[in-house]
Amino acid sequence: MAGIGANPLDAQASPEKPQASGTQTLMRGLALLECVAAGIGDVKGIAARLGTPRSTTHRMLNSLTQDGYLHHVPYKGYLLGPKLIALGMRALEQRPLVAIARPHIEELARQTGDTVHLGVVEGAEVFYLDKIPNTRGLEMRSRIGLRMPLASTGLGKALLLGLPRERWSELYEHALRLTAAAPERPPLAPWPEFESRLAAYVDRGWSFDLEENEIGIRCVGAPIRDVRNQVVAAISVASAVPYMPDERMEELGPVVRAVADAISKDLGWKRDERASGHR
Known part of the structure; x- marks a missing residue:
């Protein structure tokens, strides 16, 4: 329950915050994929392009790799993964x-x-x-x-x-x-x-x-x-x-x-x- 004197508009606005945060995360992930597509495949280069800390960039890369959107080649960097290839082919077919x-x-x-x-x-x-x-x-x-x-x-x-x-x-x-x-x-x-x-x-x-x-x-x-x-x-x-x-x-x-x-x-x-x- 909202406290005495609390603005009821604050309570109504609060559910939008996770959505805004989720949208920002989504757009950052898409920007990361575009970096890799442009040939920037190392953590340092991607972090510099996105303006994100290396630790954050590394977590995003790991998540996208686990889900198949990226592929990691040891000592070489990141490439577009099989899921993106499949989506690309589907886009062409459509x-x-x-x-x-x-x-x-x-x-x-x-x-x-x-x-x-x-x-x-x-x-x-x-x-x-x-x-x-x-x-x-x-x-x-x-x-x-x-x-x-x-x-x-x-x-x-x-x-x-x-x-x-x-x-x-x-x-x-x-x-x-x-x-x-x-x-x-x-x-x-x-x-x-x-x-x-x-x-x-x-x-x-x-x-x-x-x-x-x-x-x-x-x-x-x-x-x-x-x-x-x-x-x-x-x-x-x-x-x-x-x-x-x-x-x-x-x-x-x-x-x-x-x-x-x-x-x-x-x-x-x-x-x-x-x-x-x-x-």
Whole structure:
């Protein structure tokens, strides 16, 4: 019973405190998982990123490891655990775009022998939803879950074809800043040249990445549209320069666009024969 003179509002407010505390703990745990996903796998580094004492960080890591959300490798650190892998696969399965596009991009990869990607816009970046590896034995840094600047990738440029032109310079500047901060990244073309190329991509319905994202790798991308004729995703074919001379890229453009159109049709899109480049 509340004491004489006690404020009854205090008694009503008290049940909310555990909830607020629980929410804070949950968000801290999620932030910890994001640290590990970003490659920070040691207690010291995670504690520094989260701003939590090492003892608290260590307890959280132990709990998440015991529950299967993390995996600990002695002397190496923490990795994402089997439960997160399973949840990630379930999340992909629940996104119909991935399921609809998968047979199309598998066939495209089989026909070309090259790596095929599927991605969507997330802010100023492209988020890689799916990847079919090439059969040439080539390695590239792309992977499911990766985010890269829209303006520096073939996949991203294909997505730009569905965005207002007023946004192109803003997204170009975003990619330019990231390029400046990472000297190992290839430089982008000057803005007038970049804008001119992108305008040409709009007209024909596919885009090129001419080693602007990764040295030695070229891509051909095309946008995917939905029933509203809105660009909702894109696909790209990527390979090393020796397999991607200018002539082959020009030949692949209509092929990649045709596959993107087939996926679009499965999403309810209908071609407007009066429009050029899907505009």
